[in-house]
Amino acid sequence: MSPASSCFRACEIIRRGAAAAAALDRTFYSSELSWRFSRFFCPRRSFGLSGGPKRFVPKASLFVGNLDSLCRLPRNGCLSKNVNGFLSDASPLQNGALKDTVRSLSTEAAANDQEVTSESLNKVLVAMEEDPTFSVAKCDFHIQSLCKSGNLSAAAILLKCLRTKRWLLSSETYKLLLTSTAKKKNFEVASWALKDLLLTPASLDLCCFMDVAKAFADSDQEELQQFIKEVSESTFPRSSTILNKIILGFSKAGQAEKALQVFENMKNLKCKPDVVTYNTVLAVLGKMKLVDQMLQEFNSMALAGHAADIITYNTLINSLQKIGRLDLSLNLMREMLEKGIEPDLRTYTALIEGFGRLGNVEEAMKIFSEMKRKKVCPSIYVYRGLVSNSKKVGKLDLAKSLLEEMNSNLTTLVGPEDFRRMNK
Numbered sequence: 001m002s003p004a005s006s007c008f009r010a011c012e013i014i015r016r017g018a019a020a021a022a023a024l025d026r027t028f029y030s031s032e033l034s035w036r037f038s039r040f041f042c043p044r045r046s047f048g049l050s051g052g053p054k055r056f057v058p059k060a061s062l063f064v065g066n067l068d069s070l071c072r073l074p075r076n077g078c079l080s081k082n083v084n085g086f087l088s089d090a091s092p093l094q095n096g097a098l099k100d101t102v103r104s105l106s107t108e109a110a111a112n113d114q115e116v117t118s119e120s121l122n123k124v125l126v127a128m129e130e131d132p133t134f135s136v137a138k139c140d141f142h143i144q145s146l147c148k149s150g151n152l153s154a155a156a157i158l159l160k161c162l163r164t165k166r167w168l169l170s171s172e173t174y175k176l177l178l179t180s181t182a183k184k185k186n187f188e189v190a191s192w193a194l195k196d197l198l199l200t201p202a203s204l205d206l207c208c209f210m211d212v213a214k215a216f217a218d219s220d221q222e223e224l225q226q227f228i229k230e231v232s233e234s235t236f237p238r239s240s241t242i243l244n245k246i247i248l249g250f251s252k253a254g255q256a257e258k259a260l261q262v263f264e265n266m267k268n269l270k271c272k273p274d275v276v277t278y279n280t281v282l283a284v285l286g287k288m289k290l291v292d293q294m295l296q297e298f299n300s301m302a303l304a305g306h307a308a309d310i311i312t313y314n315t316l317i318n319s320l321q322k323i324g325r326l327d328l329s330l331n332l333m334r335e336m337l338e339k340g341i342e343p344d345l346r347t348y349t350a351l352i353e354g355f356g357r358l359g360n361v362e363e364a365m366k367i368f369s370e371m372k373r374k375k376v377c378p379s380i381y382v383y384r385g386l387v388s389n390s391k392k393v394g395k396l397d398l399a400k401s402l403l404e405e406m407n408s409n410l411t412t413l414v415g416p417e418d419f420r421r422m423n424k
Contacts, residue, residue: 121154128161136162140173147180155180156189163192171202175211182214190215191227198235198242209249216250216258224258225265232269239271244280251284259284275306279315286319294319310336314346321354329354345376345414352382356389361398364389379414380406 124142127134139162146155155177162169174197181190190212197204216224231246232239243266250259263281266273273281278301285294298316301308313336317329329351333343348371355364364386371378383406390399406413 121157124158125161128165136167136169139167140170143169143173144176147176150180152180152184152186152189156186156192159189159192159196163196168196168200171197171200174200174202175208178208178211178215182211185215185218187216187219187223187227191230195231195234198231204245206245206249206252209245210253211249212246213250213253213255213258217253217255221261224261228262228265229269232266232271236270239269240266240274240277243271244274244276247277247280247284251280251287256284256288273304273306275301275309275312278306279309279311282312282315283319286315286322289323291320291323291325308339310341310344310347313341314344314350317347318350321350324354324358326351326354326358342374343376345371345379348376349379349382353385356385359389359393361386361390361393361395365398377412377414380410383413 124139127138139158143155143158146152146158159169159177174193177193178190178197181187181193194208194212197208216227219227228243228246231242235242243262247259247262250256250262260281263273263277266277278297281297282294285291285297294316298308298312301312313332317332320326320329320332333347333351336343336347348367351367352364352371355361355367368378368382368386371382383402387399387402387406390396390402
């Protein structure tokens with residue numbers, strides 16, 4: 001066979017191979033065969049900002065002509081299709097671990113969130129590897145933009161890449177990520193974001209932990225247990241403080257069962273429950289009206305060597321009065337006094353409210369008088385409650401007298417703003 005014939009035959013084989021690959025997979029980079037085939041035809045392609053081939057210098061083009069239309073990625077293709085092509089050996093990313101991470105995440109994102117596109121993602125990934133001026137501030141901007149647009153899948157890929165590089169984002173970005181994970185119920189990304197956020201000097205408010213709780217809404221017991229273990233290990237010796245906030249976050253998010261699960265897991269960790277932990281759990285159990293379990297944990301608290309404080313007693317008294325167990329509430333108040341703990345406004349308010357609601361205005365007034373005798377300033381809520389309950393039982397003169405007393409002391413009574421400051 002002549003050299004010209006051999007060359008022609010080789011050309012025809014290449015043509016047919018390219019056509020077959022294109023027919024099998026029009027997106028080309030979404031299968032291993034087409035991905036490797038594209039490398040053969042375009043060994044020196046470079047990537048533009050869109051993440052697709054910007055120009056081609058293929059030797060094979062001498063035989064098959066212009067392969068640009070064959071190998072170009074779809075502009076609005078699915079995340080997995082574009083990123084898999086982006087992560088070929090000819091890609092600017094040379095870190096093997098980083099490539100594997102992004103490829104696996106992109107596949108998962110495509111399966112769960114088909115509307116996600118890779119154009120902006122590829123831009124950032126290329127810049128991270130090639131641009132020496134690329135900074136964490138730019139990552140902050142891109143991740144915040146993705147979160148605000150609802151594109152959590154792409155934001156998660158960037159976050160995972162940054163964690164591989166051990167880059168930390170700003171606290172604002174992590175908080176925005178937590179808000180996004182709460183909406184999507186994505187506990188895995190929430191776990192990453194919280195653990196990274198805890199490495200920053202930022203102070204975390206309750207909203208952050210409530211977002212984490214919402215993200216874990218669909219998690220199972222094993223997944224939550226693993227998360228608690230990792231947080232405990234990474235934040236020791238301040239683990240108890242962090243886990244207390246997580247318990248409170250679950251409670252405030254309406255997930256009492258998970259709050260109690262964290263508490264039980266805590267007992268088997270290096271960091272043990274403290275007074276704050278028990279106080280939070282007692283409030284959770286009281287809200288669930290699990291009185292027996294609440295009193296059991298109160299006893300366990302003492303056995304663990306933790307002395308009850310004013311918050312402990314107020315939590316118990318308030319929970320018990322709400323279910324009509326004022327006998328136990330009074331016993332706890334006596335116990336407080338025996339231990340040298342003076343009742344405060346919350347203590348008296350709970351008892352006055354409990355007796356008043358049951359129609360026992362006489363007992364409520366006794367406690368009210370004792371409150372004033374001990375110079376504990378009443379709140380406007382106490383007066384309003386007493387006036388209302390007095391009217392209900394027909395004590396109109398008493399109601400009128402209390403109303404006049406309240407109006408004459410309005411400037412000195414504890415009001416809504418004072419309660420807000422007390423709750424901080």
